[in-house]
Amino acid sequence: MLCCSSCYGRKCRCRTSRHSPKTRHAKTPAGPRPLNDYTKEQVLNVQDFGAKADGKSDNFQAFKKAWDKACASLVSTKILVPKDKTYYVKHINFTGPCRSSISMEIQGTVRSFPEMYDIPRRLWIMFEDVRNMDVFGGGTIDGNGEVWWANSCKIKKTKPCQSQSAPTALTFKNCTNLRVSNLKLVNAQQMQVNFQDCNDVEASKLLVVAPAESPNTDGIHITRTTNINVLDSEIRTGDDCVSIVNGSRNVEVRNIVCGPGHGISIGSLGEDNSEHYVSDISVKGVKMTGTTNGVRIKTWQEYCK
Template structure:
């Protein structure tokens, strides 16, 4: 394995100890109530939260949110800060009802050593906005606002908090490095549109561990420019599984490499572990990826590589120039809710290669025989193979219904 294997549980523990020692060493606590915040679920607390943040950022310390429900409009907490800052949430932070197409509801930006923690909840009030989502029917649309967006952070920690019913994505991590997400809970209904749990893009050294994610889209989606990411002990469901991509839609997209997903469970998900790329005409790669010790519990499409993604449409033209290589599926077991448990639909111009299936044991949920389907994929097999190894298809792999 590449650099991702170095960013292990030991590194996570070192980061957490360091973060907690930094937080405990801070003597300054800035309660948002002292800045005028009212936790009645009605009062706009945006200015009060910004005032408390400004004080904590100027000197280092803890922004404290305790008791009640605090209504917040679109807000950005910006650095750089003069010292470590902790955002302690032991209450409900609630978004306004209705449609919002802003780039974020809450944004933490340009901060080194931020800690977001507590037993509280970020409530995006998604049910009031989801009827306005038309991205499944429109060629172009404005996505609904993600709840929590982390941009340009370094050496930071998010732990224990809950994210509930975002309007759009629940959490986005972008242009950041050395971020740990630990023991969080993300919840949205299975039919909520585009409510990805955690989305990453242009990031390096990310740990997502010991968390429970159930959404209406990907539990975790790794976008372009994601490198050296470790996802461990994540329970996913409902949702669309854990996905790399989609990659190759935009000229600005960067390679994805150094991905390790291990000891995770997919329960009644639309997909299990997936790589999806567009039919791009520019060269990119997805490489050095390991899915290991994954349990499928009635996952619809347990193992998928799809290089004719096209946003879920079936009118894809041409072949993808995104090279998918050095991909390992090790000890993937459980039940498939569809007949095709392993589906490699790769590019005719850039076939997938160095694909390894090692000890795969996937049975059909309904008692039938699970099968494999491969197109333009160079696959090696080690150990148990259930379903049996697939023959190369002359035609593209069967198109499955997923987004």
């Protein structure tokens, strides 16, 4: 187990321990609260808003209409992506704040189109400014990233690295009281899942998969996020299984199967002589197989002590 009490760009204070420290591990989030009482909530099926599982339609408008209705509802509402169907989406931003708690049950598959195209902010699917949300369902989020990997400067050495940068597959930004569970996330264009500026998060029972040679496909990326638990998941990627960067605190990573990939990483921290920090990081019960690293702290400066 690794426990890091605080880590800065130039100076890190970390320690290893055989025992879980009682005061240094990520606290159990105040939420996510128990899953909504689905017997009392409104259910909106994306098909009722025009979604077509025909392998060619962009379902942005149908998903957005379902979201807008759910977000405006005064009662708890669930958006359903039905089982045994695949819906293509070019990109979508699910934006709050919403008037009541909201959930999305993905039973089927949400898939990106298999070609390179302009994606605003380089974010394929984003949930932003939402409180009290569950995303779950046993289905699949498929970034369809093969064409993006083939055109990466890490694969195509003559290609400029800033040219047509690949998007992050699934982003949660400025979300509070969030639960993400029981999903399969595969073949992201770049990062698989990004928690950014979030608070009180539980991510559990996730299967996150991309080929070992796929560039920059971090499994779960955590930035400026507090009180987050990453639990009981399997992550196989071409980069870090879990990466924890600047501004994150009270992070617990537990019971994870990692590999292939680059292991569990804190950082990189301190780029361009800046002061970056993370604190109260606990990593325990992680099984790594075929990874290039174990648990590591990465800094840009001269040393970490």
